Amino acid sequence: NAGVTQTPKFQVLKTGQSMTLQCAQDMNHEYMSWYRQDPGMGLRLIHYSVGAGITDQGEVPNGYNVSRSTTEDFPLRLLSAAPSQTSVYFCASSPGQGRADTQYFGPGTRLTVL
Amino acid sequence: GDSVTQMEGPVTLSEEACLTINCTYTATGYPSLFWYVQYPGEGLQLLLKATKADDKGSNKGFEATYRKETTSFHLEKGSVQVSDSAVYFCALCSSGGYQKVTFGTGTKLQVIP
Numbered sequence: 001n002a003g004v005t006q007t008p009k010f011q012v013l014k015t016g017q018s019m020t021l022q023c024a025q026d027m028n029h030e031y032m033s034w035y036r037q038d039p040g041m042g043l044r045l046i047h048y049s050v051g052a053g054i055t056d057q058g059e060v061p062n063g064y065n066v067s068r069s070t071t072e073d074f075p076l077r078l079l080s081a082a083p084s085q086t087s088v089y090f091c092a093s094s095p096g097q098g099r100a101d102t103q104y105f106g107p108g109t110r111l112t113v114l
Numbered sequence: 115g116d117s118v119t120q121m122e123g124p125v126t127l128s129e130e131a132c133l134t135i136n137c138t139y140t141a142t143g144y145p146s147l148f149w150y151v152q153y154p155g156e157g158l159q160l161l162l163k164a165t166k167a168d169d170k171g172s173n174k175g176f177e178a179t180y181r182k183e184t185t186s187f188h189l190e191k192g193s194v195q196v197s198d199s200a201v202y203f204c205a206l207c208s209s210g211g212y213q214k215v216t217f218g219t220g221t222k223l224q225v226i227p
Contacts, residue, residue: 041219042218042219043158094213099165099208101213102163103160105157107157
């Protein structure tokens with residue numbers, strides 16, 4: 001199993017550009033999430049999905065869109081990049097079996113917005 | 115709402131020293147508690163977890179005990195190695211609905227030879 005994969009690994013954008021961060025998992029997990037990691041702030045939840053066709057907002061959803069058309073894929077779209085979106089982005093998946101679930105993380109995408 | 119507070123780093127230790135990273139939490143109901151580790155340039159991975167009061171999670175020489183009376187889940191290791199250098203995150207998952215995970219801010223550990 002590849003686990004959770006993310007592309008690209010690094011990205012530089014100019015303010016106002018749009019892009020999509022890709023995330024895929026091959027573990028047949030129901031739940032998928034997007035987090036951003038900023039220094040001194042831990043991980044903050046952007047959007048999550050509890051199954052194909054079902055998504056919802058997390059703590060910091062503004063400026064981001066998601067969709068989940070298949071169990072495997074959960075792309076994150078930046079609509080109009082801003083310097084405040086400079087961060088490391090992690091996708092995670094979990095089986096969706098309960099509060100003891102382990103989260104499985106991808107390797108991350110380091111995004112810089114100039 | 116739920117929250118996790120862990121000691122600020124960085125923590126610098128010599129090889130073979132004892133490690134304690136403090137973690138306390140606030141949550142409704144009976145959460146599960148986790149420690150995740152992030153090695154440089156990588157995503158987080160589960161280190162250990164405990165799902166009910168007095169449970170002890172353990173892995174790779176690390177241990178943490180779920181203390182409901184003190185709402186704590188401190189991470190301990192008796193003898194650290196250089197390879198333990200990483201950022202450690204305490205986290206909780208509350209019961210009910212979507213199992214949202216709340217993370218602490220992370221504690222960076224550096225072990226020097």
